[in-house]
Amino acid sequence: MTKLKIGIVGAGASGYFAAIHAAGPDTEVTILEKTSKSLSKVKISGGGRCNVTHAAFEVSKLVKNYPRGEKFLKKVFQHFSVKNTVDWFESRSVPLKVESDGRMFPVSDQSQSVIDALQKEANHLGIKLMFNFGLESINVEKGQFKIQSKDKTLVFDRLIVCTGGSPKVDGFNFLQKLGHSINPPVPSLFTFNTPQEPIRQLMGISVPDAHVRLEGTKMSYRGPLLITHWGISGPAVLKLSAFGAQWLYEKNYKAKAHIRWNHEWTEESLISNLQNFKNQHPKKKIAGNPLFGLPQRLWLHLTEKSEIFPDSIWQNIAKKQFHKLVQNLFCYIVTIEGKTTFKEEFVTAGGVKLEEVNPETMESKLINGLFFAGEVLDIDGITGGFNFQAAWSTGYLAGKNAKH
Structure with missing residues (x-):
């Protein structure tokens, strides 16, 4: 046979x-x-x-x-x-x-x-x-x-x-x-390049459970996020890049990403936690005392972006600065311009x-x-x-x- x-x-x-x-x-x-x-x-x-x-x-x-x-x-x-x-x-x-x-x-x-x-x-x-x-x-x-x-x-x-x-x-x-x-x-599975963003100076910093969403879509992902020399990476970004592969390709990899530094946060919980800390520690420096377990350098960057001076103390924070800080913690916006593909994981x-x-x-x-x-x-x-x-x-x- x-x-x-x-x-x-x-x-x-x-x-x-x-x-x-x-x-x-x-x-x-x-x-x-x-x-x-x-x-x-x-x-x-x-x-x-x-x-x-x-x-x-x-x-x-x-x-x-x-x-x-x-x-x-x-x-x-x-x-x-x-x-x-x-x-x-x-x-x-x-x-x-x-x-x-x-x-x-x-x-x-x-x-x-x-x-x-x-x-x-x-x-x-x-x-x-x-x-x-x-x-x-x-x-x-x-x-x-x-x-x-x-x-x-x-x-x-x-x-x-x-x-x-x-x-x-x-x-x-x-x-x-x-x-x-x-x-x-x-391409699928790539980092988001953010060449114009000052956040790149924080390369090497990571947070364990961020939430990242592509502006103008319902596409989002949660997980570890890493700041790199190119922009943002880590499992949350790589997974989001896979779900958004076609959409990002059509946008020529130009888009905005919204980052919540901790997936669990709500805007209300952030406001109330910051308010409580302010009431309990009115004389503490804002920039020098990171909250929510965030890395020192990241917290410093978020306070700077919220126009809070290095020596400002909690009792002197203006309403506008307070709301900007909440915004930068809850919905930090980065502009994506391009991607970096991992060759070995192509x-x-x-x-x-x-x-x-x-x-x-x-x-x-x-x-x-x-x-x-x-x-x-x-x-x-x-x-x-x-x-x-x-x-x-x-x-x-x-x-x-x-x-x-």
């Missing part, structure tokens, strides 16, 4: 996982990789520790972390969930641990543990790997896929595309030629339109035998292991269904 030939384009997380689940006694699986390395993103992710997944074990909670693809992934995750990911790696001697923010890493704190498990499984299943295979075209002929590189032509019965995201729409040309529609890629929003793919199988609705997995699809998660979880789940489904 001739074996079903399955080709997988891309040797990343989703490519390996698809290959492993497509392998079996009746299939011959080959991974085609354009570079000379496999799993390179796995290697460097999470600072070399590999953030395998996130401890969001309920699908309804998990899907909220995907700015694009939430409804589609709801169906995908019914087939392969976070628990399935944890079980898969742990049964292959890669125990995982949960960090305080929910991210899950190998206990070894080494991405190499994840790579070794995937490669060992692929070797055990007899999966072939072909490096330096620069894909030039795919043609469908008589229900088979003819894959062309500069010097090779290969033919497969099934094809799983796991090429990842691309910063330019040209990176999807080979799929557009097959008739698939592409949502043009735009994520794009955009890719193959989800309405052209079956979420139960990952098969193309346009071409029988063509499957997709990972970031080549118009799916992206915020930081925290969500992009890898989407890669494992879509890879699993694509591989499992390609062999039938």
Whole structure:
């Protein structure tokens, strides 16, 4: 009996996982990789520790972390969930641990543990790997896929595309030629550059639970915020950049962000707390005594911005200064002009339109035998292991269904 030939384009997380689940006694699986390395993103992710997944074990909670693809992934995750990911790696001697923010890493704190498990499984299943295979075209002929590189032509019965995201729409040309529609890629996960803002002088300062909102939208996020040489960063900003990726792209990365330095504050609670402090310590210097656990340098900056002199004491604060201080604590406005993308964590929003793919199988609705997995699809998660979880789940489904 001739074996079903399955080709997988891309040797990343989703490519390996698809290959492993497509392998079996009746299939011959080959991974085609354009570079000379496999799993390179796995290697460097999470600072070399590999953030395998996130401890969001309920699908309804998990899907909220995907700015694009939430409804589609709801169906995908019914087939392969976070628990399935944890079980898969742990049964292959890669125990995982949960960090305080929910991210899950190998206990070894080494991405190499994840790579070794995937490669060992692929070797055990007899999966072939072909490096330096620069894909030039795919043609469908008589229900088979003819894959062309500069010097090779290969033919497969099934094809799983796991090429990842691309910063330019040209990176999807080979799929557009097959008739698939592409949502043009735009960057996701980036810091907000604020070149004109004096806040940049406070680089290195962070607050643990800020609330950041994009002016003129309902888009906001809470979490740690970091002031950098470029502007503002940290999980709150990176996550907001993912949800606002398309909107910010259309605005040419020119916008305003409103910062509340502590997510829990209300305007009323701030006024009453400041008033109480003023009544109890009328002779204390305002600038010299940071309140609410804010870093000294940040508090000093907020008082300066509220036009409070360094030597002013609480009993002499004018109404206007008091209200400006409340404003700067509750709604500090920065002007965004541009972005800085993290090269090693590069994520794009955009890719193959989800309405052209079956979420139960990952098969193309346009071409029988063509499957997709990972970031080549118009799916992206915020930081925290969500992009890898989407890669494992879509890879699993694509591989499992390609062999039938």
